[in-house]
Structures are given as C-alpha cells and as structure tokens.
Amino acid sequence: MKVIVPVKRVVDSNIKPLVKSDGSGIEINGVKMSMNPFDETAVEEAVQLKEKNIVTEIIVISIGEIKCQDILRTAMAMGADRGILVTTDQAVESLSVAKILKHFVEKEKPDFVLMGKQASDDDMNATGQILAAKLGWAQGTFISKLELSEGKAKVTREIDDGQEILELTLPAVLTTDLRLNEPRYASLPNIMKARKKPLETVALTDLGIDLKNSLEIVSIKEFSSSRESIIVDSVDALLDKLKNEAKVI
Amino acid sequence: MTVLVLLSYEKGNYIRPITRSAITAATKLGDVHVLLAGKDLGDLAQKASALSGVKKVLIADHEAYAHMLAEPTADLIESLADSYDTIIVPANAEGKDILPRVAGLLDIQPVSDIVEIIDTNTFVRPIYAGSILATVKTHDNKKLLSVRGTAFAPTAEEGGSAEIEKLTHFSGSEKTLSKFCELKISQSDRPELESARVVISGGRGMQSSDNFVLIEKVADQLNAAIGASRAAVDAGFINNDCQVGQTGKIVAPELYIAVGISGAIQHLAGIKESKVIVAINKDPDAPIFKASNYGIVGDLFEILPQLEEKLGALK
Numbered sequence A: 001m002k003v004i005v006p007v008k009r010v011v012d013s014n015i016k017p018l019v020k021s022d023g024s025g026i027e028i029n030g031v032k033m034s035m036n037p038f039d040e041t042a043v044e045e046a047v048q049l050k051e052k053n054i055v056t057e058i059i060v061i062s063i064g065e066i067k068c069q070d071i072l073r074t075a076m077a078m079g080a081d082r083g084i085l086v087t088t089d090q091a092v093e094s095l096s097v098a099k100i101l102k103h104f105v106e107k108e109k110p111d112f113v114l115m116g117k118q119a120s121d122d123d124m125n126a127t128g129q130i131l132a133a134k135l136g137w138a139q140g141t142f143i144s145k146l147e148l149s150e151g152k153a154k155v156t157r158e159i160d161d162g163q164e165i166l167e168l169t170l171p172a173v174l175t176t177d178l179r180l181n182e183p184r185y186a187s188l189p190n191i192m193k194a195r196k197k198p199l200e201t202v203a204l205t206d207l208g209i210d211l212k213n214s215l216e217i218v219s220i221k222e223f224s225s226s227r228e229s230i231i232v233d234s235v236d237a238l239l240d241k242l243k244n245e246a247k248v249i
Numbered sequence B: 001m002t003v004l005v006l007l008s009y010e011k012g013n014y015i016r017p018i019t020r021s022a023i024t025a026a027t028k029l030g031d032v033h034v035l036l037a038g039k040d041l042g043d044l045a046q047k048a049s050a051l052s053g054v055k056k057v058l059i060a061d062h063e064a065y066a067h068m069l070a071e072p073t074a075d076l077i078e079s080l081a082d083s084y085d086t087i088i089v090p091a092n093a094e095g096k097d098i099l100p101r102v103a104g105l106l107d108i109q110p111v112s113d114i115v116e117i118i119d120t121n122t123f124v125r126p127i128y129a130g131s132i133l134a135t136v137k138t139h140d141n142k143k144l145l146s147v148r149g150t151a152f153a154p155t156a157e158e159g160g161s162a163e164i165e166k167l168t169h170f171s172g173s174e175k176t177l178s179k180f181c182e183l184k185i186s187q188s189d190r191p192e193l194e195s196a197r198v199v200i201s202g203g204r205g206m207q208s209s210d211n212f213v214l215i216e217k218v219a220d221q222l223n224a225a226i227g228a229s230r231a232a233v234d235a236g237f238i239n240n241d242c243q244v245g246q247t248g249k250i251v252a253p254e255l256y257i258a259v260g261i262s263g264a265i266q267h268l269a270g271i272k273e274s275k276v277i278v279a280i281n282k283d284p285d286a287p288i289f290k291a292s293n294y295g296i297v298g299d300l301f302e303i304l305p306q307l308e309e310k311l312g313a314l315k
C-alpha cells in the first residue's frame, strides 16, 4: 500500500509562544521549529507499517516556507521514502491545505492519507476531515489504533466517553491521536541516508490551484493568568481558604 | 439570521451539557434550530424541544445516523445548509469529526473552538494550546463554528416549547464508507468530567494506578469527577478519556485540584476556565503553582489522606 503523510512545521511544543511586539503575529525568529507532534505520530505509524511490509511507499508532503525541508528530512530519516515541498510565504488555512493535498492525492493515488488530527499551532483540527470530504473518502479521525487489511482499515477512535471502533473502506483519510504510538528518534546513519532521498520542491503558485484565505486574523494576544498563586502551609489553611475566601466547598 | 445547532447526546439518555452551551452561543447569532440525528431517539425530541432558546427541532430518525458517523451526518447537514447562515456544533470529539467534513462539502473554512463572539463574523479562539487568543474574522458568507462548552453557560433544560419537524429526506443514508463495529464506554458513577462542579486530577506524580485510590477518596468527599494529565494516562494509571488538556477534555469546574501535575501548557489549556485552581506538588518551582489560586508544596502521599480526612470532618 502507498501512503501520503502531510507534515507541518510549527513552533516546538516545548516553547511558550510569544506575540511579536507589533502584535502582527507569533515571534518565530530564532525560535526552535519542529514537526507538528501529531504528524510525527503519523510518520511513525507509516514507518511501522512499512516495517511490517504492509506499506510499500511513504510520501511526506509539507506546505510552507523553504525551511520545511528540515522536517521533511526528519521524516525521511524516520523512514519515509520521499518528500514533496510546496513552497509559499503566505499562511495557508486548513481549506487551502486540503485542496493542495487533494491535488497530490489525485496525482500519487495513495491507498490512504495518514495525518495529524491537529496542528499544534493553529489547533484547528480540520484539514483531514475537509480532505476526506473533498475526495469523497471515508474518514477515521483521532485514531489510537490502526489495523489494515485488503481494502479495509479498522480503527479505534478516541471519543467523548471512551473509544469507538470503525471499519473503513479504503481509500480513506486517517487522523492521529498522540497515543497511536511513540515516535522514534532518527539515528545518525539514517539522518545521513535521508539526505540522499528524493525531495521535490514546487512553488504553490505553479500548481494552478485557486486559493483564498477566508479567515482573517484581526488580533492576537497572550493568555495571561490572573490567579493569585497563594501558597498555604497546611491542609487546614487550604480548606479554610476554599471555604471562607473562595467559597467553593 | 437562523442558526442550526447539531445536538450531541448520550444515546437514549440525555442531551450533553456542551450542546446546551453551543445553543447559548447560537442564540447570540440568531434564531436557533437544532438537529437531532440518530435512531431510537426515545424522548430526546421532547427534551430538545424543552431547551430554552430553541425555536425548532429537526429530527432525522434513520439507521444511517445511529452512530453519528461523519460521512452520512455531514451529508445530512449539507442538505439542510441552504436555510442557515450559521451552523454550529459543540466542540467535542463528535462535533470536531463532523463539522470540518461539512466544511469540505460546502467549501468553507470552519472556525474551531470559539470561546467568544464579538459580532456575527468575528470570534475569539485559542491557538497554541491556549497560550494565545486569536480574534478572527471570517469572510465566508456561511459560517461553520464549533463552540467550546466551557466558554458559554449552558442554556436551561426547561422553558422552551420548540416546534418539532420530522425530516423525510435522509441525505447520505446510503453511504457505507465506514461501518460501526463497537463502542467501548468507560463506566463511572462519578459526575461527567466536563460538567462536574469539582474536578480532581492526578499526574505522573501519582506513580501508579493503585495510588489513584487516594484521589478517589478525596473525590468521594467532594462528589468530584476524576481527571488526569497525559503523562498519567500514557503511563496507564487511568483511562484515556480522563485526560484533561489540549488533546483531552476541556474542563471549567468551580474547583480544580491538580495533584502531582507539573503544569505543562498543554495541560493548562484544558483547565484555564476553572473558577478556582488548587495545586498540590512537591516541587515549589512547578509551573502549575503560577497558574493556581492556591497551592500546597509537599508530598501528595501525605497531603491527600489529610485532605480526605479533613473534608470528611467538615461535613
């Protein structure tokens, strides 16, 4: 089976994002950037399926500035076979990303697309479902377990009050919950090898896809906690506060 | 303006509180119609019609929607979309599965997880695990929104008397792209995490699943729901559906108690709207303290039993 795994380059999740001084966006100058953790999970799953000889080819795709090469190389060092970079300096929202991905799905004809359930920067949680709708494919979202067989994918989904198991007809779009697996670190030899794997770069403007952004960011601000952080020295003192000051017990 | 809200309910049982929050948000945008899709709906139609603020209940009673699978449900919503300026779902796993698929069908960029309505086109939503709040304006003429339950007070369960209309055209009902196999519900006698008045959560500091008994005993005293950090869930101390945070549940109780949880931004993302936050942690520098109203620095294995005993004595 052939799989496409879209990967997004985002501010590393261990870093607290800061708003630029002019309020125009998030400061990314000099900030550590990484592969979206949910996409790492998707790459890992694809690589494990390849190791089990269920998947034969893994194509990773990223849309963004030229530096997205880094994460495509990381994905290839983890085990993906080749990469496609669609370059653009503009921010692309979920609907546009889905349209771009659809273009490559139609070209490459994978058996399934495996992607993060959400990007850890915009937290939109939408691209996979939009793509599935546009392709008319089945969707399996927020999956924590995947079993593939001839023409079918059995998925366990993390839902509101437990888990749901579905059987999807392939081709399908699958989106990952973090507990699907524990992504590996690429070894040094594999990082070296990944440098030689094919990476195709194409400008978004050359794809001839009609895109518009419909979501305008009016303003952004940092969330600030206004809590007092009072440290008490005993359980009695805590209960006193909760009962008489906060009045919550 | 008319707004369609997709009802999220527990099968044969009750309408989830998060749906009532979504209705509150919808009333700020126009007349509210709700869509009740499913099979064997019992008295849910009556319950929906009684919800305060609802003008009309649309019922799609068909086998195809029995498990609210995204493919047929999205088709159903698409078939109704012409009559609505705005379509809203609760931002739970179900709503997040379905709404973007509707968006794909209608070629609209959805707006996920709104926490505030500025005007009919402008909304506030958290990004970067809630450390940033973005005000966004949509230029689509139809709006597709998912609503954070914790950000809007649930509408009253009584007081409404909406008209009920049974749909006869079941769009997407022939779709068989995915098949439901099994539901594994985690049974619990405790209040639901997302609507409990008190929540007590344990983190990696709990060390083992057995030690969660200490949390349970305190929860019993407070009639609290039990939550957990991702580290605790990943370590297998407790079920996945107890996870609170960016990728878990968003809670906003009157009182949230974090035990042995360091306070990573992804965890804080799920508890920010809580009225009062208490932290119990042995590390005085743990970030959770800065995000709390009250904290105790100390060993949870000493503090939890004391808390249980003293809460018992308070009664």
Ligand SMILES: Cc1cc2nc3c(=O)[nH]c(=O)nc-3n(C[C@H](O)[C@H](O)[C@H](O)COP(=O)(O)OP(=O)(O)OC[C@H]3O[C@@H](n4cnc5c(N)ncnc54)[C@H](O)[C@@H]3O)c2cc1C
Pocket (backbone or CB within 6 Å): A013, A037, A038, A120, B202, B203, B204, B205, B206, B228, B229, B230, B231, B232, B243, B244, B245, B246, B247, B248, B249, B259, B260, B261, B262, B263, B264, B265, B266, B267, B270, B280, B281, B282, B283, B286, B298, B299, B300, B301
């Ligand atoms: C994309 C992404 C999404 C994520 N989503 C979530 C999410 O939804 N929810 C979530 O919770 N996390 C999430 N995480 C993980 C998050 O970053 C943290 O790793 C996690 O919250 C840590 O859990 P913890 O606080 O229990 O563990 P730790 O960070 O290990 O903290 C354990 C704490 O216990 C204290 N402790 C230890 N022993 C004792 C004792 N005897 N008495 C008192 N205190 C003690 C320690 O001082 C420490 O502060 C996500 C991460 C990523 C990258």
Ligand SMILES: Nc1ncnc2c1ncn2[C@@H]1O[C@H](COP(=O)(O)O)[C@@H](O)[C@H]1O
Pocket (backbone or CB within 6 Å): A006, A007, A008, A009, A036, A038, A039, A061, A062, A063, A064, A092, A094, A097, A115, A116, A117, A118, A119, A120, A122, A123, A124, A125, A126, A127, A128
């Ligand atoms: N710029 C991008 N390049 C590649 N993949 C992306 C991009 N943006 C989003 N995705 C994919 O879509 C998923 C969901 O993103 P979102 O809907 O924005 O939360 C991510 O986990 C990625 O797999």
